[in-house]
Every structure is written in C-alpha cells, then in structure tokens.
Amino acid sequence: MRRASPMTRRADVTARARAGSLRPYAGALVGTTLLVVLVLAGFFAPLPYSPVSPDAGAILQPPGSAHWMGTDGSGFDVLARVIRSAHRDIPLALGGVLVSLLIGVPLGLLAGGRGRWTEPLMRAVELFQAFPLIILAIVIVQVSGNRAENVVLALAIVNVPRFIRLVRGEVLSLRESRFVEAAAATGCSPLRITFRHILPNVPGIILVQSSLAAANGIIVVATLNFVGLGANPPEPTWGSMIQDGSQYLPQGAWWVSIFPGLAIFVTVLAFNLVADNLEKVLGVGRR
Template identity: 40%
Template sequence: MFQKKTNVLALCILSLIVLATITAQWWLPFSPTNIDPEKRLTAPSFDHWFGTDDFGRDVFARTVVAAQVSLAVGGIVALFATVIGTTIGLVSGYFRKVDFILMRVIDGFLAFPALLLALALVAALGGSLINIIIALTLAFFPVMARVVRSATLQVKNESYIEAARTTGASHFVVITRYIFPNILSPVIVQSTFIFAKAILAEAALSFLGVGVDPSTPTWGSMLQEAQIYLTIAPWYSIFPGLGIVITVLALNLLGDGLRDAFDPHQVKRKPRTKVA
C-alpha cells in the first residue's frame, strides 16, 4: 500500500485538504462572505491568491470553505450508503429467500442513472443539505449492496462458514463475525469510490441549481455562478474546478491503491509464489 508513490501522494493530498478545511476559520485572511464591491472580479494577486468573484469575495476563502460542504456531503453519503448497502447486501447474500425480492428492488434503483435519480429526488424533496444527502445516499447504496452481496455469496461457500454453523453459531454471529470481516476489503474500496462520486454528484446538483442553499458556497454552486464570467475572469471557475478534480482524483487513486493492497490476486512487484 505504501510502497507505491501514487498511493502516498493521494493520501497526503487528502489529508492536506481535510486539515485545511477543518482549520480554515482560524487562518483564512478573508471571510468567504465578506463583500468588497470595489474589488469585483480582480485577478489573482498577492492579497487575493485566487482572485475575487463578482461580489468581490475572496475566491481562495470560498474554495476552501466550499470544500467543507463537499467533503461533508461526500463523507456522510459514503458512510450512509456503505452502512445501508452493506446491511442489505449481507442479508441478501446470506438469506436466499429474501434475496430475490431485495435484489429486484435494487435492480429498480439501478435502472436509473444515479445522478438523474438524485436530481429527481432533490427536486421532489427540496434543496437542503439534508435532502441532498438523502438523495445521494439513495442513489449510491444500490451499488454497494450489489458488491457486498456478490462478496457474501462467495464467502458463504467457504467451509469455515459451514464449520461455524455446526458449532452452533447463530445466523447473526455468522454474518457479523465470519462473513463481514472477510468482505471488508471490497467494502472499503467501494466506499472510497462512492465518496468521490458523491462529491462529483453534489457539485453537479449545485451546478444545476438544485443544490444547497446558495448562501453556503460549494464547488458546484461556485462553478455555476462563475460560468458567465468564464472569459473575463477564468480564475473564478478554475480554482473550484481544480478543487473537485484534485479531491476526486486523490480519492480514486486511494481506492485503486486500497484495492491492490487488499487483493492478493493482483500481481505485485515481487510476487509471492507457492512452491509446489
């Protein structure tokens, strides 16, 4: 995991972004809501590193603060989708009788593109932070449920599961102590990908104008506001855009790295070979 440079880099970038976002209020030179009409759309300078927007607000401060929302939405959605998806996947993979029904429901969810589903849900529920989280969770948990179900089906056939049953273990114990620890790696990998996808989806929703309340800056809403100034004030679009690109890229790299680290079948630089 730590042997590959890209994995270390991804981890560093993510830590830096998270740290910067959490501590932002203590060190930001400008408040993200501080309006300065005299400095509308000024280019990046020593004072305003990323320039200013159409209200003269500091783009750097707004980009950093916007990360709070993006990361929070991504993280919470990843957590909820993982918990719900894992539970459904485990139950579905373990109990064959409920499997058929649960999986048809999941198929129903998967029939819609995730973003479209989220868009429809937010449109119906109204655009608040909580509703966005609910909508994105509903959009992403089916994928997790599918992944967990197939991993469960695989592990269920191992003979240690049978052994656990014959020593009197209840279904609950079998699922939590025998199956869950052995499917943890795909769960972790998948949840990093959901994290990244949720950030993108949140940005897309905000860009389409159905996102979080406009007073809180998010990368998506910043892009939306900036698009009309794209030719005269490109910095206004570039920096929030870069925020999305870098965070999502780092998360995806991390997910790939975790998958390689967990998966013994992947060829490592020095393969471990069975001597027969």
C-alpha cells in the first residue's frame, strides 16, 4: 500500500480520533493488558502442580477437576506448563524484537541516506529476504547451540531486514516532504535534518512493526521449540508441548497439544490487537 502523503494521512487520522472514537485506544489497551497478565502469570502465578516434576501416577489424564487441562504422557500438569511457558516464550520474542530494533533502525536510517553503499546494502537485504528465514533460524540455533541468546539472534536475523526496509522506506518518504525541504531552506545541515526532522517522525511505524514482529517472534520461537531447538527439557515451552502432545493425538488425547496451541493463538492475537490499534491511533501505514 502506497500512502499519498504521510503528513496528510496523519492529520486525517488525528482528526478522526479527536472526533470521538476511542475504540482503537481500548483495543490497544486490551491487547497490552492481556500480554502483561500472561507474562506476570508465567512468572508469579501460584501453580497447583510443579511444571517441571511429573506425577507418575497421573499419566494422560483428560481435563477434569484435579487437572483442569489434563496431564501429558509423563504425568506433567498441562495447565501448569502452559502458564509457565509464558515466562520464557514471550520475553524471548520481545528480546528478539529489541535486538532487531537496535540493529535494524540505525541501518535503515543509513540506508535512507544518499551514501554510496546504500544500494549494495539494500541488495544484500533482498538477498537475505529471498532466503527462507525460518529455515535459516533453525540452522543458526542448530549450529550455534541450544541457548536463549541464540534464539534471540535467530529472531533478529529474521526481523532485521524487515526493519531496515521499513525505516528506509519511511525515511525516503519523509525526505521528500515539504517540511524537510523547509528545514533545508532554513539552513539545517544534512545531519541535523536526519536527526531533528526525520528521525522524530519515524517511531510510530516502528512501534506498529515491532508488535507485528513480536507476534511473528512467538511463532518462530514455537517453531524452533517444536523441532526440538532452543529449549532444555523438562523446562516447558508451547512449541515443545505441541510436539510432545502430537504423539498422543491418535489415541484421542487432544488436550496435551491443543492447550499450548491456544496459548500461542491468544498471545499472537494480543500482539496483533496492539499492532492494529496502534496503527489506527498513530495514523501510520503498514507495509
């Protein structure tokens, strides 16, 4: 989607927001609250059973009054593990976004300049994006070791090219704007134009993209865990729980993999809720 002019659109949206619609604010608030609750529960919720020590006497119990979400093939309580996973999976996804921002935003700003090497950089980004990134992420964690830092690194590699392109696109469109021309006519140096006039107008779109990248990060983390990477059993993760539960599906024990799947669904939904509504509140376009 090409935007006619970032400024006029922003003006329209602010005007509409002023006209009284508070729904975007409510939506963003609901999404954020949901995420905060999930993470806090992952860390502090009093769990009825230990998520890491199984009860050998209660194997593959269906959901019931003792185990609300049932137990798995080793006797772990599914509810305890679904909740506990949030304290690892969500911060990992957020960490991946943070590292992607730290690398992608400065590179995007540079790529939006007129330097000689911006073209080679953008070609490299395209080459990178042509590669199936999820496979790249799997290879990286496989090769560099099964640690949290490497999962974050893998997430960064998936997201950095997107942030570079996004920031560059925004910078290029702002560079054409009249207020940047006016700043040049006022006598601002190119450096001052970049940092005082262009950069402060970029965060909105970055915020939106960050929420989307976090949603995607949850899925990437789950995928890595699903193929047995990035987690150390018996420490629970949603991805490894789905994988583990899939072997009991033929016997009709659906609860082992469905509940962590639902947790992923809710978390991704919450991030998307934040992204969509931030987009409306801030009046920025998404690419």
